[in-house]
Amino acid sequence: xxxxxxxxxxxxxxxxxxxxxxxxxxxxxxxxxxxxxxxxxxxxxxxxxxxxxxxxxxxxxxxxxxxxxxxxxxxxxxxxxxxxxxxxxxxxxxxxxxxxxxxxxxxxxxxxxxxxxxxxxxxxxxxxxxxxxxxxxxxxxxxxxxxxxxxxxxxxxxxxxxxxxxxxxxxxxxxxxxxxxxxxxxxxxxxxxxxxxxxxxxxxxxxxxxxxxxxxxxxxxxxxxxxxxxxxxxxxxxxxxxxxxxxxxxxxxxxxxxxxxxxxxxxxxxxxxxxxxxxxxxxxxxxxxxxxxxxxxxxxxxxxxxxxxxxxxxxxxxxxxx
Ligand code: NAD
Numbered sequence: 149x150x151x152x153x154x155x156x157x158x159x160x161x162x163x164x165x166x167x168x169x170x171x172x173x174x175x176x177x178x179x180x181x182x183x184x185x186x187x188x189x190x191x192x193x194x195x196x197x198x199x200x201x202x203x204x205x206x207x208x209x210x211x212x213x214x215x216x217x218x219x220x221x222x223x224x225x226x227x228x229x230x231x232x233x234x235x236x237x238x239x240x241x242x243x244x245x246x247x248x249x250x251x252x253x254x255x256x257x258x259x260x261x262x263x264x265x266x267x268x269x270x271x272x273x274x275x276x277x278x279x280x281x282x283x284x285x286x287x288x289x290x291x292x293x294x295x296x297x298x299x300x301x302x303x304x305x306x307x308x309x310x311x312x313x314x315x316x317x318x319x320x321x322x323x324x325x326x327x328x329x330x331x332x333x334x335x336x337x338x339x340x341x342x343x344x345x346x347x348x349x350x351x352x353x354x355x356x357x358x359x360x361x362x363x364x365x366x367x368x369x370x371x372x373x374x375x376x377x378x379x380x381x382x383x384x385x386x387x388x389x390x391x392x393x394x395x396x397x398x399x400x401x402x403x404x405x406x407x408x409x410x411x412x413x414x415x416x417x418x419x420x421x422x423x424x425x426x427x428x429x430x431x432x433x434x435x436x437x438x439x440x441x442x443x444x445x446x447x448x449x450x451x452x453x454x455x456x457x458x459x460x461x462x463x464x465x466x467x468x469x470x
Contacts, residue, residue, distance in 0.1 A: 151177035153321075154215035156208055156231055157222040157257070158183040158192055160410065161284065164291040165221065165256070165325050167196060172294075172324040175200040180211045208234065212242035212251065216277075217317045219325075221256040221284075224419065225263035228255060232267045232279075243276055251277025252314045254321050258283050258348065258416075260423055261338035264301070268337045278314055281337060283344035284326070288410050291325075298326035299347075301340035304333040342427065349424030352417050353441045354386055355459055359394045363468030372398050394463030396470050403458030411458035417445035 153173055155166040158181060170179045181189050182205040189204040196202060205211045208231045211218060218239070220231055232239045232253070239253070253271065255264065261281075268279035281301035290296045300322070305315040322331050334343045361384070365375040372395040379389055392411070393399040403411040421442045428435035444462070448454045454461045464470065 152180060152215040152217075153177065154180040154182070154205070154211035154218035156182045156211055156218065156220040157227075158185075158188045159221070159223070160288050160413070161256070161291045162221040163188070163192060164288065165219070165284075165296070166192065167292075168294040168324050169219065169321070170196045170202060171199045173200065173320075177201075178203055178214070180205050180215050182206070182208055182211050207237035207241075208232070208239050209237050209241040212239040213245065216247055216250055217252045217254075217321065219254045219256060219321055223257065223416075225257075225259035228257055228259055228263055228267060233270060240271065240274060240276060243274060248274075248276050250314070252317050253277065253279045254282045254318065255279060256282050256284050258344055258420060258423070259341065260426065261341045261345075264341055265338045279337070280318065281340045282322075283340050285344065285347060286330075287412055290327075294325055295327040295330070296325055297330040297332065298322045299340040299343045300331060300333045301335070301337050302333060303335060345420070345423045345427050348420040349428075349435070349438055351388055352421045352424075352445070352459070353437050354388045355392060355394070355417075356441050356444060356462055358386070358389045358392075359460065359463040359466055359468060362389075362393070362395050363463055363466045366395065366469045392458070392460045394460040395468065402460065404460050404463065408457040408461040408464070411460070414451075414454040414457055414459045414461050415449040417459050417462070418442055418449050421445060 151174060153169055155169060158166055166181060178201045180203050181192055183189050193202040193204055222228060222231060264281040271277060271279045283299050285297040309315040310319050334340050366372050376393055376398045379385060393402045394404050396404045399405060403409060421438045425435045425438045448462050448465050451465055454465055
């Protein structure tokens with residue numbers, strides 16, 4: 149049981165992250181998976197059955213009963229509470245095992261810091277192990293290639309610590325899912341989320357600025373490929389335009405050139421910018437750009453043309469020519 153690993157939330161990000169864990173962990177140990185959509189667990193168990201043993205759990209509680217190391221990635225803080233604190237079927241319902249204190253939880257969702265701190269402190273207060281917030285960055289492609297940035301809400305273990313116990317298990321998970329050059333130890337519980345929220349405040353608002361600028365330029369008659377070349381070689385150059393250019397057919401690997409598929413769902417824009425606005429307000433910084441952006445994102449998240457498409461579909465919402 150000590151070597152077994154649990155993974156909860158096999159969505160767009162979790163599925164490939166769990167794949168990397170299963171293919172890199174010991175073939176002798178079991179990977180316990182759980183998602184409220186059982187069919188996703190069945191597909192996962194079938195697809196990776198040759199990599200080592202996989203068991204499908206019926207609840208987060210069952211995962212905690214069978215694994216000492218557990219990674220989770222679900223949509224919102226509400227879902228994180230369900231997974232960890234759900235009265236009958238959450239992780240805490242598994243309390244009472246001899247190894248409770250040894251458990252390690254790596255919580256990778258993008259949620260608010262207060263929820264992470266509350267859940268983490270409750271688990272530790274109950275003697276149920278160590279909870280580390282570890283939001284990730286790089287999107288679905290980096291989740292597949294195991295090159296995510298890992299924003300760890302903990303301080304860096306010393307070289308001695310990193311080789312044993314909970315710290316060793318933490319290191320292993322980070323290495324299996326993330327790029328070793330992109331493991332960022334941000335401080336205390338909640339600090340990984342603070343960093344993630346600030347980063348996503350930027351990436352989401354820049355995505356909107358790109359869509360507005362490109363839609364304007366194309367409607368003014370510019371060839372979108374030329375406009376992109378100008379931006380890519382001028383002061384407007386940015387990662388989002390280079391990799392998530394919103395105009396179809398300009399950057400071949402961008403979601404827009406592939407039917408706006410995969411990537412970061414349009415409905416998540418309001419959540420992430422909302423987290424940034426809340427965080428800024430909590431420290432008396434006025435989030436004026438975020439407030440303007442969320443007014444657009446709230447509509448994008450309800451628009452049939454945008455739901456379940458990559459967030460760069462906001463270009464289509466604005467009426468950008470395709
Ligand atoms: P998703 O909706 O594709 O997947 C979430 C999964 O969690 C689903 O399979 C769902 O069935 C499952 N789930 C929900 N509640 C559950 C519960 N109580 N117990 C077990 N499973 C449950 O979402 P995603 O795109 O994978 O994003 C997950 C998190 O990662 C979000 O917080 C998101 O902001 C963050 N994130 C996403 C990206 C991205 O590019 N998609 C990048 C970085 C971070």
